[in-house]
Amino acid sequence: RPRIFSGMQPTSDSLHLGNYLGALTQWVALQDDHDALYCVVDLHALTVNPDPAVLRERTRRTAAQYLAGGVDPARSILFVQSHVAEHAELAWVLSCQTGFGEAGRMTQFKDKSAKQGAEGTTVGLFTYPVLMAADILLYDTHVVPVGEDQRQHLELSRNLAQRLNARFGAGTAVVPEPYIVKETAKIYDLQEPTAKMSKSAVSPQGIIELLDAPKVIGKRIRSAVTDAGREIRYEPATKPGVSNLLAIHSALSGRSLTDLEESYEGKGYGDLKVEVAEVVLEALRPFQERFAEYVGDPAELDRVLADGADRARAIAGTVLERVYERVGLVRPR
Numbered sequence: 001r002p003r004i005f006s007g008m009q010p011t012s013d014s015l016h017l018g019n020y021l022g023a024l025t026q027w028v029a030l031q032d033d034h035d036a037l038y039c040v041v042d043l044h045a046l047t048v049n050p051d052p053a054v055l056r057e058r059t060r061r062t063a064a065q066y067l068a069g070g071v072d073p074a075r076s077i078l079f080v081q082s083h084v085a086e087h088a089e090l091a092w093v094l095s096c097q098t099g100f101g102e103a104g105r106m107t108q109f110k111d112k113s114a115k116q117g118a119e120g121t122t123v124g125l126f127t128y129p130v131l132m133a134a135d136i137l138l139y140d141t142h143v144v145p146v147g148e149d150q151r152q153h154l155e156l157s158r159n160l161a162q163r164l165n166a167r168f169g170a171g172t173a174v175v176p177e178p179y180i181v182k183e184t185a186k187i188y189d190l191q192e193p194t195a196k197m198s199k200s201a202v203s204p205q206g207i208i209e210l211l212d213a214p215k216v217i218g219k220r221i222r223s224a225v226t227d228a229g230r231e232i233r234y235e236p237a238t239k240p241g242v243s244n245l246l247a248i249h250s251a252l253s254g255r256s257l258t259d260l261e262e263s264y265e266g267k268g269y270g271d272l273k274v275e276v277a278e279v280v281l282e283a284l285r286p287f288q289e290r291f292a293e294y295v296g297d298p299a300e301l302d303r304v305l306a307d308g309a310d311r312a313r314a315i316a317g318t319v320l321e322r323v324y325e326r327v328g329l330v331r332p333r
C-alpha cells in the first residue's frame with residue numbers, strides 16, 4: 001500500500017478551518033487505503049520560539065485534534081516529531097544537499113524573514129523546509145496530503161529525493177507526490193477573502209477556529225465579507241467572499257457547487273451565511289465533543305503517542321541507515 005506522511009505545527013491552541021478542510025479531512029479519508037503517518041511537528045514549531053509550557057500544551061492539543069478529526073491510531077501512526085530522533089539526523093544530511101540559493105527562494109521563508117528582519121530571522125527558519133523534506137523522505141513516503149501553501153516545500157522535497165538518487169544511486173530515496181485537493185487547497189480569510197485563512201492573520205475575525213464556542217463561530221460567519229452584486233455564484237476571481245463560503249459549504253455538506261448555486265437562486269447572501277454556519281457547526285459539534293474526551297484523558301493520549309513513536313521509529317531507523325550507508329558514513333557494529 002502507498003505510504004502517506006503529513007504533519008501540522010503545534011503553533012496554536014486550535015486548528016482552523018483551513019487546516020481542517022485542506023489537510024485533516026483528507027488525512028482521514030486517505031487512511032483507508034494507505035499506510036499513513038500523521039505527525040505533530042514540534043521541532044518545526046521551535047522556529048517561532050514558543051514559550052516552553054505553551055509548546056508542550058499545544059503539542060498535546062494538536063494530537064488530540066487529529067484524533068477528534070478521525071485519525072485512527074489503530075490504522076494510522078500518530079506521533080510527535082521530536083520522539084523520533086531520526087528526523088533531525090536526516091535533516092542534517094539533506095541540508096548538505098540543499099543549495100543556499102535554493103533554500104533562499106522559498107516564498108514562505110522570504111515572507112516570514114521580511115517580517116522579522118535579518119536579526120530576528122533564525123537559521124532554523126531558513127532550514128525549515130529541509131527538516132520538512134527529512135520528515136517526508138524518512139518514511140519512503142509516496143503521497144503527501146497538504147494545502148496549496150505547502151506546494152513549493154513539496155517541490156523541494158522532490159528535488160532533494162531526486163538529487164540523492166542521482167548522487168548515491170537509484171533507490172536511495174522515494175520521490176514523493178503532493179496530494180492537493182483543488183476545491184479545498186486554499187480556504188480564505190472570512191474578512192479578507194483574497195488571503196488564505198492563517199494562524200498568523202492580523203485579526204482573528206476572519207478565522208474559524210475548530211475549538212471556538214459555537215456562538216463565536218456563528219457570528220464570524222455571519223459577518224463574513226461578501227461581494228458586490230447579489231447572485232450566489234462560485235466565481236473566485238470576481239466573487240472571492242461568496243465563493244469561499246460556497247467552497248466551505250460544499251466541502252462539509254458534500255453537495256456540489258452547481259447544486260448549491262441552483263438551490264440559492266433567488267436567495268440572498270444572508271441565507272447563504274445562515275446555512276454555512278449551520279453546516280460548519282454541525283461538523284464541529286462532534287469534533288469538539290471528541291476533543292474534550294481526548295484531552296480529558298492525558299494518560300491515554302500519551303499511550304497513543306508512545307505507541308505511534310515506536311512504530312514510526314521502526315521505519316525511520318531502516319531508512320536512515322540506508323541513507324547513512326549510501327552517503328559513506330561508517331556504521332558502528
Ligand code: TYM
Pocket residue numbers: 005006007008009010017018019020021022023041044131132135136144145146147148149150153184185186187188196197198
Ligand atoms: P501548517 O501547520 O501551517 O498547516 C497544516 C496543514 O494545513 C494546511 N493549510 C491550509 N489548507 C487550506 N487552506 C488554508 N487556509 C490552509 N492553511 C493551512 C497546510 O497546507 C498544511 O497541510 N510545513 C507544514 C508542516 C509540515 C509538514 C511536514 C507537512 C512539517 N513537515 C511534512 C507535510 C509533510 C506546515 O507548516 O503546515
